[in-house]
Amino acid sequence: MSKETPGVLVGRVLTWHGEEGWGVLTSPALPHEVWAHYSAIQCEGFRELTAGQRVLFSVEPAEQDQFRWRAVRLWTDDPPQPAADDDDDRGDGLGLSSDLDITFDS
Template sequence: MTDDRRTGTTTGSTREWRVEEGWGVVDSPDTPGGCWVHFSQIEMAGYRALAPGQVVRLEWEAPGQDGYDFRAVTVVP
């Protein structure tokens, strides 16, 4: 059995963050259409959330989630 998942690491900018739902989208050249991010993937102390426009380093995988081709594995603000 083969694993068709693609992965990578890149820098991106937070497009949106849905505080109430705990997820958002990060845009980068390596994740066209956006990368879905869940708060649990953010590596930081305290309350984990991102702000629109915030630059982050992320490890991603495809296939994605919830209509996005990519999803974050780890996010470092």
């Protein structure tokens, strides 16, 4: 098993067990199927996927049942993009930032 973790992958939901909260993803970029838990789905509210649904996901090498990869983040739409000036080289995921400027009239 390669220790190198690929970036964000495009794939499909192969199966989803909603009552148990897990499923299997597939991507042409990986030779093996990917185990996914509902907690990896990056959305608000109820997290449910359907077989055949297009998804984007990032993975980590893992021994989860018979699967060699586990999804750590999963999106049903385009993932959030790192900020343009983000120079964080830790490589631990997507970099996000926000700014808020408040001006009061005197």
